[in-house]
Amino acid sequence: MKIIKAEKLKEKPDQSKLGFGKYFTDHMFTMRYNPEQGWHDAKIEPYAPVSFDLATTVFHYAQGIFEGLKAFRNEKGEIRVFRPEENFKRMNRSAERMCIPKIDEKQVLEGLFELLKLERDWIPTAPGTALYIRPSIIATKIALGVHASTEYLFFIILSPVGSYYAHGLAPTKLLVEDYYTRATVGGTGESKCIANYAVSLKAGEEAEKKGFDQVLWLDANEKKYVEEVGSMNMFFVIDGEVVTPALVGSILPGITRKSCIELLRANGYKATERRVSIDEVIEAQKNGKLDEAFGTGTAAVISPVGMMEYKGKDYVVNGGEMGKITKWLYDTITGIQSGRLEDKYGWVVKL
Numbered sequence: 001m002k003i004i005k006a007e008k009l010k011e012k013p014d015q016s017k018l019g020f021g022k023y024f025t026d027h028m029f030t031m032r033y034n035p036e037q038g039w040h041d042a043k044i045e046p047y048a049p050v051s052f053d054l055a056t057t058v059f060h061y062a063q064g065i066f067e068g069l070k071a072f073r074n075e076k077g078e079i080r081v082f083r084p085e086e087n088f089k090r091m092n093r094s095a096e097r098m099c100i101p102k103i104d105e106k107q108v109l110e111g112l113f114e115l116l117k118l119e120r121d122w123i124p125t126a127p128g129t130a131l132y133i134r135p136s137i138i139a140t141k142i143a144l145g146v147h148a149s150t151e152y153l154f155f156i157i158l159s160p161v162g163s164y165y166a167h168g169l170a171p172t173k174l175l176v177e178d179y180y181t182r183a184t185v186g187g188t189g190e191s192k193c194i195a196n197y198a199v200s201l202k203a204g205e206e207a208e209k210k211g212f213d214q215v216l217w218l219d220a221n222e223k224k225y226v227e228e229v230g231s232m233n234m235f236f237v238i239d240g241e242v243v244t245p246a247l248v249g250s251i252l253p254g255i256t257r258k259s260c261i262e263l264l265r266a267n268g269y270k271a272t273e274r275r276v277s278i279d280e281v282i283e284a285q286k287n288g289k290l291d292e293a294f295g296t297g298t299a300a301v302i303s304p305v306g307m308m309e310y311k312g313k314d315y316v317v318n319g320g321e322m323g324k325i326t327k328w329l330y331d332t333i334t335g336i337q338s339g340r341l342e343d344k345y346g347w348v349v350k351l
């Protein structure tokens with residue numbers, strides 16, 4: 001693989017003020033696709049703007065997908081990447097749904113590892129920080145007909161990040177959305193396609209104006225079952241049982257979600273994937289049986305939920321505090337990621 005190094009390196013940001021997705025490293029990985037050559041021209045090159053014709057497919061019909069994963073660096077200088085194969089497997093499932101040619105998972109993993117080695121000094125080490133990895137594929141054919149593109153750009157960019165929410169680990173406030181819809185079964189909800197995020201913006205803006213952090217989506221058909229938050233999968237602890245919405249086709253199969261289920265089950269907790277109605281959650285809260293609620297995601301890690309509003313009424317969860325299972329999952333996942341805890345499950349790739 002070709003590596004073109006940047007002539008001038010940027011100044012690294014202050015690790016206590018990273019926020020989320022504001023800074024980008026010195027290099028990126030790119031490759032192109034066309035029908036004659038397949039995926040080709042894989043290279044690491046200086047991070048820089050790329051120009052596109054305004055008739056490029058992705059701008060008009062949103063044929064694009066992405067992933068999000070994280071790398072960590074510990075005191076020993078070890079680079080630790082959390083379950084990267086899972087992300088590229090999921091990327092190929094999203095590719096299939098969006099008529100995008102599949103990538104060679106091994107090739108892009110190798111490209112990512114080379115990029116991480118080159119950018120190792122960008123991996124922050126302060127507690128609660130990580131290097132966020134954003135692989136993406138966009139349709140680059142210049143054409144206005146509504147067809148799948150025949151040309152694509154794959155890229156990986158890297159961003160040192162702190163916590164996803166400006167308020168860090170403080171419990172979030174969610175607005176249960178009973179009008180707008182994020183996804184339907186048969187649609188693209190279970191794919192990580194860029195359009196899923198565009199359709200969520202309106203409800204998100206309205207919720208933010210009312211003082212909420214995010215929207216909790218319900219199923220599109222009946223507005224009855226809890227789906228996900230958009231940047232997080234949801235979990236509830238109801239009467240001692242950890243419950244998360246089953247992957248019915250309109251919910252993103254989160255890798256942190258999957259890791260939490262595996263961790264909970266391996267440690268003797270009852271963790272169930274099933275449909276969860278919003279009425280069940282509200283009833284549990286009213287009866288004092290909603291012990292905890294939290295979201296999971298690469299960016300959000302494990303985020304406690306302190307309050308939910310549904311049909312104009314507020315429902316406080318666990319006195320607005322982070323619950324015990326939420327805290328245990330947060331400590332365990334971040335412990336495995338950083339190397340503070342043993343990686344019993346073989347989730348971390350060390351470079």
Ligand code: COI
Pocket residue numbers: 067068069230231232297298299300
């Ligand atoms: C992630 O957690 O990596 C996500 O993709 C969520 C969001 C920042 C879009």
